[in-house]
Amino acid sequence: MIFLPDGRQMKTADSYTIREKKIPSLILMERAARAFVDTVTERGYDLSRVCVVCGSGNNGGDGFAIARLLLEKGAEVTAVMAGNPDHCTEETLRQIGLFREAGGTVCNSFEEGEYSILIDAVFGAGLSRRVEGSYLACIEAMNRSGGVKLAVDVPSGVSTSSGEVATSAFKADLTVSFQCAKLGCMLDPGRAYAGEVKVADIGVDTDGLEGDRDVAYALEEQDVRAMLPGRRADSHKGDYGRALIIAGSRGMAGAAYLSALAAYRTGAGLVQIYTPEENRTILQTLLPEAIVRCYDFFDERELLRLLEWADVVSIGSGLGTSDKSRRILQTTLENVQVPCVVDADGLNLLAEHSRYLSRLPHENFVFTPHMGEMSRITKKPVEELRKSRLEELMQFTGSHRITCVLKDARTCIGKQGEHPFVNLSGNAAMAKAGSGDVLAGVITGLIAQGMDCFDGAVLGVYLHGLAGDAARRGKGGYSVLARELADAVGAVLKRLEE
Known part of the structure; x- marks a missing residue:
């Protein structure tokens, strides 16, 4: 049996792991980034022109950590801050700093174009509102751009609870989900945007999901x-x-x-x-x-x-x-x-x-x-x-x-x-x-x-x-x-x- 939590339910499991298992959020972020990069290298993707588009939340922190690790592997990496820099979480600020220390540069806007890999780390499972304005324009420009498209945890714009896409969402070829596949990536139309879903174990304690009867599950x-x-x-x-x-x-x-x-x-x-x-x-x-x-x-x-x-x-x-x-x-x-x-x-x-x-x-x-x-x-x-x-x-x-x-x-x-x-x-x-x-x-x-x-x-x-x-x-x-x-x-x- 596999659990299919939504964003709220997964956040509860994350918080429990951080609080009770004494695993800092930054460590979980590093594990997530390494698991994502391992997938990229295992599949032999072209690292000649990588673009990672990040939000200000922890999904964006995952993105900056991914950008740093790819940079350390010799990739040519462009990292974009698509969110509001004033609203960055503590962990995301730390990852931006580490990326810059590794020699990376952060751009303030996404440029539509041809990339070998285009990575979406704008919202992920943290989306709680309609995608509008500059975010919507950014996601649509990402979809028009060339390259293999990868999503971090959940494609930005997909509701984790219903799979609904209210306006638009990132159209991924592959989504690397952390610990559990998210419910919205399994339901239509979200699963069409998620593409192939690979689940990476990063050590989040999910035992509590069994006691929450609102959490969906699937059979293996x-x-x-x-x-x-x-x-x-x-x-x-x-x-x-x-x-x-x-x-x-x-x-x-x-x-x-x-x-x-x-x-x-x-x-x-x-x-x-x-x-x-x-x-x-x-x-x-x-x-x-x-x-x-x-x-x-x-x-x-x-x-x-x-x-x-x-x-x-x-x-x-x-x-x-x-x-x-x-x-x-x-x-x-x-x-x-x-x-x-x-x-x-x-x-x-x-x-x-x-x-x-x-x-x-x-x-x-x-x-x-x-x-x-x-x-x-x-x-x-x-x-x-x-x-x-x-x-x-x-x-x-x-x-x-x-x-x-x-x-x-x-x-x-x-x-x-x-x-x-x-x-x-x-x-x-x-x-x-x-x-x-x-x-x-x-x-x-x-x-x-x-x-x-x-x-x-x-x-x-x-x-x-x-x-x-x-x-x-x-x-x-x-x-x-x-x-x-x-x-x-x-x-x-x-x-x-x-």
């Missing part, structure tokens, strides 16, 4: 093996759960098929599909392993019997928004006593009938909206949600006491009392019809095997992304189909198991 592949449900040698299908998938409508048999296939691929012991009669032949042909239970009209008694049978329920994929579908959803939401995943049309119906949200019988629900569906449920514009996605996500899950998987290019998961999760696996090849149906099935399959809703959602989203990465390696960025994602889940699990 080594975490997954420990999370996977076990499979005993003396087990049988009943040990791995009975999943009921209420999905599909006329012309939408594929949604039911993809969800059920993914649940099986993920390890569910028994999958039963509840779907309109028109889908029976298709589903029995495509997935003979599944039980297919069909309906022509709304049959409350039959539905209640199926809910009683299940260990986990998934509802909504391709369900449609007819009155029949609405009654099926309402009955399910009000009577289900096991974990329940609500996807796609289940969420669209919820948006039209928000009173159902207040009738949920327990907290073991997983909602899986994409941004458009989340917008319809919350009545907030997509753009507003994107600007503060984690804040909106945690507010929504806190109000309704559920787990919510907010799907986007960077999917985020929230639940009251848990660290927000940000998924770093997956790619644009997954942007295809049916991908969400597969995800709903993967999460359902994991919960069927005994995982709780939040952990099942986190692992499901991460595995889904790994499957997308595997499928892209086989099919390329354009040709991946949703059923190939479901199959790739099996391949990924095999690799992790071995």
Whole structure:
């Protein structure tokens, strides 16, 4: 597990390290500068014309320290003070002095041009306002200039908490982040400005981040093996759960098929599909392993019997928004006593009938909206949600006491009392019809095997992304189909198991 703090949370960790671990701020600054310069030299970048643009805060102090170390390596270095010299921190003033003692000269303005390396150390994680005026002009001139562009900790202009770029931001090829990658560099559009992100350990104590439930985190592949449900040698299908998938409508048999296939691929012991009669032949042909239970009209008694049978329920994929579908959803939401995943049309119906949200019988629900569906449920514009996605996500899950998987290019998961999760696996090849149906099935399959809703959602989203990465390696960025994602889940699990 890796933490993804924002600027405020990282500053708290820095302060703790300085105060309790007795490591002076100047020492941390030197470590950061050395780690940055080590990256520059390891990658063999051209040092013939280096420009380091610095602010007056500690990010600027890092920049002047970097400029000095590069100067000592024989680089031709121009250092620019882009901030207000009267507002320099004590550490930055000290680094300016050391740079000058090493023979460096500080310029007062940035000159647009061609550089071998252009290093941004203007704001970093310390940005707390819109970039305007001379700062904006400087950053835009830096973006127009030539050379390899490197950012110190965070590209100037990127919000560390949301990834938002209010006006403009430095467009880096590589960002060297200290101790932790910052949240804003992982979220869009910030990650496009950060480029490749390399994390350098400089000795900041981050143990306190675990106790701060506002700090986001991500999984690494080594975490997954420990999370996977076990499979005993003396087990049988009943040990791995009975999943009921209420999905599909006329012309939408594929949604039911993809969800059920993914649940099986993920390890569910028994999958039963509840779907309109028109889908029976298709589903029995495509997935003979599944039980297919069909309906022509709304049959409350039959539905209640199926809910009683299940260990986990998934509802909504391709369900449609007819009155029949609405009654099926309402009955399910009000009577289900096991974990329940609500996807796609289940969420669209919820948006039209928000009173159902207040009738949920327990907290073991997983909602899986994409941004458009989340917008319809919350009545907030997509753009507003994107600007503060984690804040909106945690507010929504806190109000309704559920787990919510907010799907986007960077999917985020929230639940009251848990660290927000940000998924770093997956790619644009997954942007295809049916991908969400597969995800709903993967999460359902994991919960069927005994995982709780939040952990099942986190692992499901991460595995889904790994499957997308595997499928892209086989099919390329354009040709991946949703059923190939479901199959790739099996391949990924095999690799992790071995």
